[in-house]
Amino acid sequence: MAMTMHVDVVSAEESLFSGLAEFVVVPAEQGDIGIYPRHAPLMAALRPGSVRIQSPGQQEEILIYVSGGLLEIQPHTVSVLSDTAIRSHDLDEAQALAAKKQAEDLMSDRKAAMDYARAQVELAQAIAQLQAIQRLRKRTRG
């Protein structure tokens, strides 16, 4: 059997994943990090995106959307402390599209220059949510 590690994805309200995994991909601020067991200790800030978890004996990867947070890696454990995390199944595409449009509108509006930074964050989150949905779609179709 392949080596495994404990993976926990938690948000302030609930535990989204807790169990063993062979391989995990986490969206860090400076690019995605792929983690196999016995990784060196690492701490990273997260950007909005989806966490992919490969559980032992399972063909399909588990997808969890996170909107930022922190990642801690120990040789045999991976903890994702997410600000808000949603299972990709629960993501609503229409909602994400509306949020994206709203953020774009806000960014094109010169008057709201003050809110530019916030709008950018919102846009990044909406795009990441859409990507998670699309990835899930492709997988269920293919």
Add this chain to the structure above:
Amino acid sequence: MASGREIRTKINSVKSTQKITKAMEMVAVSKMRKAQLRMQAGIPYWKRVRAVLRHLRYASTEYRHEFLVEREPVKAVGLIVITSDKGLCGGLNINVLRTVVKRMKQWRDAGVEVEVCAIGGKGLGFLQRVGAHIVSYLRGIGDSPHLERLTPALNVLFKDYTDGKIDQIHLCTSVFVNTMTQKPIVTQLVPIKDNADDIAAQLGIPTAEWLKGVVYEGEKQTEGHWDYIYEPNAPLIIDRLLRRAFESVLYQAVAEHIACENSARMVAMKAASENAQELIGELTLLYNKNRQAAITQELAEISAGAAAV
């Protein structure tokens, strides 16, 4: 012996008290469920935060955050005391405050000054009366903890720590064991230290049980001589982590306290309603005895009168 009317008034007054205690019991039951759910919802995050802090505690990090460095000697400490705003919840607040007083006495005997941040009206009132040095307080937490309301009061202590006015921050709160039992404990928040053994001892449970879900089976902790890889850099990540960690720990403490408060109130009010029922029974018996005695006496008087004629 009290007259019939007096006893009847008394019975009525006990009955109305019972109505109140019954109503409070019902309210506490429904609030308790919500409060327990809220407390349980926060547990996974809180446990992971504790796990990460535990790891961090054993790492020899290049960036020594001040919350990670022990200060010697300890001249002053900060104490966060969480109590409820309202009474009528059995011994919950009293137990917490007794622990606080005991701890404060230990510190005073050792020549350590104590600054207090009082969360909850009961603790505030009591600590004011005993003349504790209260630097900040918060009253009226309500039924759900709001972090943005908690932080201003707590930041006073964290700022004092950063300014070097205090060398440690402790937290005294109730731990929810089950609906019937809540236990007061004191834990050291800052500087972060591995106090699992201490907490487990205060709760009277094995250390392994306290660390359940925090440390996985067979997980070994390597001490010293290793550091994390940081992305993007150590100060940013550690600051962010610690902020989240304290938020989570304190939010969880308050959520747990609210769950404790409502279960303690439910139990106390249930006992009060039962006591009232018992009292009503006794008083009714007395009333009936009294009435019987009066009737017997009247009959005796009438028959005596008839005999005389």
